Amino acid sequence: MEKILIIDDDADVCLLLDRFLKRQSYEVEVASSGKLGMEKLMAFKPDLILSDFKLGDMNGADLLTNVKSKFPNLPVIIITGYSDIKVAIEVLKNGAFDYVTKPLFPDEILDTIKKALKSVSGSVKTEAKEEKVETEKSKKTKKDKPKYIFGKSFASKNLVNQINVVAPTDFSVIIYGESGSGKEAVANEIHLQSKRKNKPFVAMDCGAVSKELAGSELFGHEKGSFTGAINDKVGLFELADGGTLFLDEVGNLPYDIQVSLLRVVQERRIKKIGGNKEKDVDVRIIVASNTKLINAAKEGKFREDLYYRFNEFEIEVPPLRDRENDIMMYAEFMLENVNVDLDKDIKGFSDEVVEVFKSYPWHGNIRELKNVVRRAALLSQAEIIKVATCRMN
Numbered sequence: 168m169e170k171i172l173i174i175d176d177d178a179d180v181c182l183l184l185d186r187f188l189k190r191q192s193y194e195v196e197v198a199s200s201g202k203l204g205m206e207k208l209m210a211f212k213p214d215l216i217l218s219d220f221k222l223g224d225m226n227g228a229d230l231l232t233n234v235k236s237k238f239p240n241l242p243v244i245i246i247t248g249y250s251d252i253k254v255a256i257e258v259l260k261n262g263a264f265d266y267v268t269k270p271l272f273p274d275e276i277l278d279t280i281k282k283a284l285k286s287v288s289g290s291v292k293t294e295a296k297e298e299k300v301e302t303e304k305s306k307k308t309k310k311d312k313p314k315y316i317f318g319k320s321f322a323s324k325n326l327v328n329q330i331n332v333v334a335p336t337d338f339s340v341i342i343y344g345e346s347g348s349g350k351e352a353v354a355n356e357i358h359l360q361s362k363r364k365n366k367p368f369v370a371m372d373c374g375a376v377s378k379e380l381a382g383s384e385l386f387g388h389e390k391g392s393f394t395g396a397i398n399d400k401v402g403l404f405e406l407a408d409g410g411t412l413f414l415d416e417v418g419n420l421p422y423d424i425q426v427s428l429l430r431v432v433q434e435r436r437i438k439k440i441g442g443n444k445e446k447d448v449d450v451r452i453i454v455a456s457n458t459k460l461i462n463a464a465k466e467g468k469f470r471e472d473l474y475y476r477f478n479e480f481e482i483e484v485p486p487l488r489d490r491e492n493d494i495m496m497y498a499e500f501m502l503e504n505v506n507v508d509l510d511k512d513i514k515g516f517s518d519e520v521v522e523v524f525k526s527y528p529w530h531g532n533i534r535e536l537k538n539v540v541r542r543a544a545l546l547s548q549a550e551i552i553k554v555a556t557c558r559m560n
């Protein structure tokens with residue numbers, strides 16, 4: 168049985184991961200601080216470490232250094248915050264096998280864990296394990312399920328057709344849609360259906376990165392190129408080489424970065440900030456925005472030439488309220504997933520919930536629906552979800 172050490176000072180996260188991974192037939196030990204983690208490392212001798220970056224007594228980079236000095240080949244997966252792309256890249260450079268971002272989805276973690284263990288133990292052992300865990304209970308897991316589903320309503324079929332048409336090409340794509348409507352899901356699906364699917368899909372939320380750091384996030388920087396640049400840094404273009412780079416809320420990129428971006432898109436070559444060497448990159452770019460970029464271009468907030476570069480193909484993701492016939496399909500999908508996460512067996516929704524869901528405007532779109540279903544499943548004591556447990560705004 169493969170052994171996993173979880174290090175996190177958040178007791179709830181530890182409990183959730185501990186239960187989930189034990190159900191997947193791993194032997195699990197938990198440590199609530201970096202110091203305890205290092206002690207358990209020596210006593211438990213795990214095959215893999217899953218650790219939060221922010222531990223009370225040390226951070227993930229220090230932990231990695233300590234672990235790697237003792238067990239250089241031991242795979243470590245670091246948990247980071249959603250917007251901590253900087254941290255994520257640093258930990259990769261410090262030798263982490265990979266990172267997972269919060270909020271945590273156990274099936275994604277499981278996927279990363281399997282890859283990490285496979286990387287050290289070879290495929291034969293892992294395949295044998297996969298066979299073993301194919302018990303009655305594990306049939307409920309999400310490992311064979313797609314991460315995203317696309318509905319059967321007219322609007323969704325139209326969306327799927329557009330994805331199918333553009334995915335196999337190398338066209339740049341602009342994805343429009345309200346917040347939470349699934350723009351990143353569409354970008355990811357395009358990547359998965361493209362010839363780049365075995366290369367990285369790298370996403371950056373341009374609205375969450377500070378103006379000062381946006382350039383260094385995208386193109387990387389050389390040590391000492393500005394105050395605070397204490398190490399060399401690999402940019403997202405380089406990380407996405409061969410694959411797809413998804414720039415969410417691209418309209419938020421500062422104007423000067425748009426200029427550099429245009430050059431990279433035209434020349435397919437990057438230069439790190441403070442560096443003088445150029446490097447070829449082969450990256451497909453998909454961008455997303457809540458509002459029409461052409462309007463931003465007319466107002467002088469977004470470079471028109473960059474807009475036309477991106478605008479080889481445009482996709483509009485419809486809001487959930489325009490896909491009434493898909494709402495329950497999405498709700499069932501979310502319920503199946505949360506049943507696995509919480510080890511519950513909730514069978515479905517009451518007729519009243521179906522009615523309420525279908526008439527609710529879902530301004531937060533699929534994200535809001537997902538949150539409502541997950542919360543309701545957590546609170547529900549019954550076999551089906553009732554209106555009383557559905558907390559909507």
Ligand SMILES: Nc1ncnc2c1ncn2[C@@H]1O[C@H](COP(=O)(O)OP(=O)(O)OP(=O)(O)O)[C@@H](O)[C@H]1O
Binds near residue numbers: 315316344347351415
């Ligand atoms: N087609 C889908 N199938 C399953 N889940 C989905 C789908 N689309 C979106 N979701 C879920 O809804 C949430 C929001 O999706 P996503 O991040 O793709 O939306 P977005 O439009 O990019 O949001 P934002 O405007 O905030 O960037 C995610 O948790 C995602 O897993």
